[in-house]
Amino acid sequence: MKKSSLIITTFALASFAFGGAEAQAVVSSTHTSDNKINFTSGEGVVTPPVNPINPDNPDVPNPVDPTDPDNPGTGQDGPLSIDYVSNIKFGEHKITGKNIAYKAKNANPFVQVTDLRGASDGWSLSAKMSEFKSGNKVLRGATLAFKDGVVKAGSSS
Template structure:
């Protein structure tokens, strides 16, 4: 009986060794090639939730006909807000008006894949009447307290930086800057109103007393420029 048990155990062990030796190891590969985003147009995203792939339309009820710039990549300004301040009565003292846009923003996409960085600058013209005969002398548009948001919840890129207080004038002012290695992908620099407010105290138009004429609409042009490096 002992001999039979020993023989049986040896046979089982041999079978195990044979099965182990029959197994083989191998590997496979996955590969992908990526190029820059030349020719691509990035649509405007929801400034309250840029990760939402299906934003509501219009993006901004105070700027309903703004469908974005249509600029193509690999480095582009995709969207800039038009600022609406509504209609008001002339005051005898200096006047301060707040934008109706609750989430004005500028959207930049960088798909160069180089991490070279970028800078957004802006300048503004005078506020003038449609006939060009009246100028809103001394008017000042100011944006404050920016929030920078990515279109990706999982981005590995560092964020650009928005200018804390931006007082527009005829000279170029830096709106947002992305240092080398940062700002890759799509980024929104927003100037949001306080929650629940219908006027935006972070987008302000200041007008000196004595400047406006009655029954006149004044318009200024903001020129936005995207540089392909930090400045």
């Protein structure tokens, strides 16, 4: 308590002694400094999968898809890499002889790409479907469609 009283008293005395006038400084010169930074591409970096729902939040744990728990990611490294690709699971269904649409069991299947090239060259991603097979039997006429795809940046830059 004594310490705070002393500080207040000292400030009051200083204000009285200087008459409460503002102090002003005169700029005598200015100088511009030369600042540089160089970036190199991210060689040898393996980016682990991030949560596809909230990629900006590093506190949210890496994704673990309950329908694909053994998928750790691709392990690819380099300045441009595909880090993760969901294995899409459709489950087991009885053959009906009719055209039927099946939805993936995965709640949020996703692909994660990392670009550490620093060149703003851009990139594109495409997918190709192989035949749907069960053993040596092929499901003819099957198609795969991705609806409502969303691109989410892992950083604002």
